[in-house]
Each structure stands twice: as C-alpha cells, then as structure tokens.
Amino acid sequence: MNYTLHQLQVFLKITQTKSITKAAEELHLTQPAVSIQLKNLQDQFDIPLTEVVGRKLYVTDFGKEIALAAETILNEVHAINYKTSAFKGQLNGRLKISVVSTGKYVMPYFLSDFMRENKSVELLMDVTNKSKVVESLEQNEVDFALVSILPTTINVEKLDLLQNKLYLVGRSGGERPKGNNAKDLFEQLPMIFREKGSGTRQTMEAFINKNEIAVTKKMELSSNEAVKQALLAGLGYSVMPLIGIRNELQLGELEIIPVKGLPITTTWRVVWLKGKKHTPVSQAYLNYLEKNIASIVENKFTWYEKY
The missing domain is CATH 3.40.190.10 (Periplasmic binding protein-like II)
Known part of the structure; x- marks a missing residue:
C-alpha cells in the first residue's frame, strides 16, 4: 500500500460531499485532479470504494470503512501538527465558524489578520443558509456563527460587527x-x-x-x-x-x-452558545475581535459606511 495523506484527504472529502465537483470546490482543486487522486487510491484496493449509478456517485460499504480510517489518520496528523506548534509556543488548533451565505462578504475581513498572526491555526468555515447555521450552533459543531438575525430557538451570546x-x-x-x-x-x-x-x-x-x-x-x-x-x-x-x-x-x-x-x-453578529467552554484558539479569536472590530470596520468598510 502506497496511498498518501493527500489521497486520503481527497477521498474523505468526496465521501462527505458525495460529489467530485463539490469536493474539488471545497479543496480548491480541479475536478480532474480530484478524479486522479480517487483513481490512484482505488488502484490500491481490489474492492470498489465508490460506484456511479445514473451519473450519481455512491460510496460503497467498503469505501465508508476506508473513509472512517482516513478520518482517524488525518486527525492524528493534525494532532501531531498541533503538538509541534504548541511545543514551539505557538497558538494551534482549529477554529470552526458557520457563516450565512451573504456573510462571506463580511467574515473574511474579520479573520485575515488573526490567521496571518497565528499560522498554526486551521480555519474551517462553512458558508450556508441561516437554517443550517442555526443547526450547527444547536449541535455545538462550531465555535462561532455569523448571522444577521439572532436565532430564537437557542440561547446565544453575541458580538456586534457591522450594520x-x-x-x-x-x-x-x-x-x-x-x-x-x-x-x-x-x-x-x-x-x-x-x-x-x-x-x-x-x-x-x-x-x-x-x-x-x-x-x-x-x-x-x-x-x-x-x-x-x-x-x-x-x-x-x-x-x-x-x-x-x-x-x-x-x-x-x-x-x-x-x-x-x-x-x-x-446587524452582522458573531454568536456562540451561551455558556460555551472556549478552546484556547476560539478564546484567542474572541479576544482579537473585541480589540479590533472598530479598526477593521474603519479600514475595510469605508465604502459601505457611505450608503
């Protein structure tokens, strides 16, 4: 077996999205590149990992087992990277944010300097509609969410960013x-x-x-x-x-x-579950926002304030 971490990462994303096209988009790769990685991984097994029926991709039972193993392996790799960064005194870990679709025009500006200053932090940002954002909050799957309308079904704490x-x-x-x-x-x-x-x-x-x-x-x-x-x-x-x-x-x-x-x-607001225990990364990001919101709005949204 000579499969690579990259092949496992690509295959795991395919199993999550059930689509080579969507996997390519989320990994910022071309569709042919994803297809090649899938073929190279498949060539190492005698049992099919996926099958296509009526132009729709399905993951086989064997493929699902390999995907679980791939997720475990990749999580261990992340753990090694985090431990290495921590040993060097760097902030490390994952920052998970769910963003309503229009929020993709807002959130990057409130992340860029923080990510630049903390190169060992891995950002996972899901851009979707409000219903799914609220669901991810309810399930405690993310550290923060960006919304313009506060959810009414859960108790949250908030930080105002921009009108x-x-x-x-x-x-x-x-x-x-x-x-x-x-x-x-x-x-x-x-x-x-x-x-x-x-x-x-x-x-x-x-x-x-x-x-x-x-x-x-x-x-x-x-x-x-x-x-x-x-x-x-x-x-x-x-x-x-x-x-x-x-x-x-x-x-x-x-x-x-x-x-x-x-x-x-x-109002665009960053929200999180009331009483949530923040990780070192999410707490550091919250501290960063509290300190820098005004300067970010002033520097990045001058055009916006004119309307």
Missing part, C-alpha cells in the same frame, strides 16, 4: 413605475426571493408583511449569487444586502431603487 443594510435593487436603467411607494413597486415589479431558510428572505418577507403588500410576480433562487445574476439579466428586482453588490454598484450594472421604508437594517 447590515438591505435595499431594493435592480439592473441599472430598467423600466419601473415612478415614485418610491413600497406597495406600488413591490406589487408591480417581478420580485426575486431567496430560498426558504434564508435570513435575507426572512427580512424581505417581514418588510412585505408589515406593509401589507401582495406580491404576485415572483421567483425563488437558492443563493445570493444566483439572485445577483438574475438581476443583472433583467429578470426582476430583489431586496439585497448592500455588502454583496459593491462591485456591481461601482460598475453601474446594478442600482439601488429608492423606496420609502428602506433600507432595512439589521
């Missing part, structure tokens, strides 16, 4: 009714919604319900990027977080439509 501003947005120069009355605009324009479970959708629906608006022309898309592309194509209008459309606004591709009652404002 979240949501505007009605459409393609620049698009035809629309005159005026800024929310009811007239929302009822006549084709509206694009995020999927159920999205914090942006929750905020948008709360505004619609509060103003007793009957939206009849609407479509639903499953990500902020999908909504953005639909707007650029002229398919409709949507309430979007300002943080995710910086480039499109500066290039003049999208525009903010003035509406009475907008922007809706919430």
Whole structure:
C-alpha cells in the first residue's frame, strides 16, 4: 500500500460531499485532479470504494470503512501538527465558524489578520443558509456563527460587527413605475426571493408583511449569487444586502431603487452558545475581535459606511 495523506484527504472529502465537483470546490482543486487522486487510491484496493449509478456517485460499504480510517489518520496528523506548534509556543488548533451565505462578504475581513498572526491555526468555515447555521450552533459543531438575525430557538451570546443594510435593487436603467411607494413597486415589479431558510428572505418577507403588500410576480433562487445574476439579466428586482453588490454598484450594472421604508437594517453578529467552554484558539479569536472590530470596520468598510 502506497496511498498518501493527500489521497486520503481527497477521498474523505468526496465521501462527505458525495460529489467530485463539490469536493474539488471545497479543496480548491480541479475536478480532474480530484478524479486522479480517487483513481490512484482505488488502484490500491481490489474492492470498489465508490460506484456511479445514473451519473450519481455512491460510496460503497467498503469505501465508508476506508473513509472512517482516513478520518482517524488525518486527525492524528493534525494532532501531531498541533503538538509541534504548541511545543514551539505557538497558538494551534482549529477554529470552526458557520457563516450565512451573504456573510462571506463580511467574515473574511474579520479573520485575515488573526490567521496571518497565528499560522498554526486551521480555519474551517462553512458558508450556508441561516437554517443550517442555526443547526450547527444547536449541535455545538462550531465555535462561532455569523448571522444577521439572532436565532430564537437557542440561547446565544453575541458580538456586534457591522450594520447590515438591505435595499431594493435592480439592473441599472430598467423600466419601473415612478415614485418610491413600497406597495406600488413591490406589487408591480417581478420580485426575486431567496430560498426558504434564508435570513435575507426572512427580512424581505417581514418588510412585505408589515406593509401589507401582495406580491404576485415572483421567483425563488437558492443563493445570493444566483439572485445577483438574475438581476443583472433583467429578470426582476430583489431586496439585497448592500455588502454583496459593491462591485456591481461601482460598475453601474446594478442600482439601488429608492423606496420609502428602506433600507432595512439589521446587524452582522458573531454568536456562540451561551455558556460555551472556549478552546484556547476560539478564546484567542474572541479576544482579537473585541480589540479590533472598530479598526477593521474603519479600514475595510469605508465604502459601505457611505450608503
């Protein structure tokens, strides 16, 4: 047997995502590179690790056993690395964060300097919708989560980072009714919604319900990027977080439509389970945030504060 740690890492990711494409995305590799690593590992076994049925990849029972062993081996390797760093007096360990999808435009700026200063810390950041973020908190699977709407089903502690501003947005120069009355605009324009479970959708629906608006022309898309592309194509209008459309606004591709009652404002917050016992890494990161939030906002979000 001559399998490598890299092969085991790639195979484990394939078993977790059930997809070569998704594994490649999460590992920042090309699909051919992932396929080659899977083949090289498979060539060392007489029993199939995976099988493809109807273009869908399945992990065999034997493959699941190998994946469990691979996870154990990789965890031991991480432990060795952490012990080496600790012996040298460096902060080491994993920092696990779950981030709502639009938060990917926010969270990296509150991580970059901390990660640069602590090179032995491994970052695991999952970007998903609000429902799954709350679930990961409930299961105590992460150290922190980034949300713009506080969960109501669990007790959390929080740290405010940045104001979240949501505007009605459409393609620049698009035809629309005159005026800024929310009811007239929302009822006549084709509206694009995020999927159920999205914090942006929750905020948008709360505004619609509060103003007793009957939206009849609407479509639903499953990500902020999908909504953005639909707007650029002229398919409709949507309430979007300002943080995710910086480039499109500066290039003049999208525009903010003035509406009475907008922007809706919430707050980007880092949250964690109340009473959680922090690891040295998560405690160090919390200390870093408490000390540096103001300077990060000032240095990285100057453009944002102008709106």
